[in-house]
Amino acid sequence: MKIKIITSSDLPDPGSALTFRIKNTTKFRPGYSDKVGTDFIEEVRGITYRYSWNQIDEYIVAVAKVEGQEN
Numbered sequence: 001m002k003i004k005i006i007t008s009s010d011l012p013d014p015g016s017a018l019t020f021r022i023k024n025t026t027k028f029r030p031g032y033s034d035k036v037g038t039d040f041i042e043e044v045r046g047i048t049y050r051y052s053w054n055q056i057d058e059y060i061v062a063v064a065k066v067e068g069q070e071n
Helices: none
Strands: 002-004 015-024 029-032 041-042 048-054 056-061
Touching: 015 041
Parallel strands: none
Antiparallel strands: 002 056, 015 029, 015 056, 029 041, 041 048
């Protein structure tokens, strides 16, 4: 489920694995939230990009599926 960020209460839990979209772009980027939960981090070819939550339009939290478990 896509979650649109409007206020700081819409932020994911700290340390969440997620994909996110920067405002005014169309590409979703894989990454995670930092320990505080206010920044979104993307690592590409050894370079770490850090985005403040107000630069992000929406995100999707990655959910791990356990083998043998039904939805």
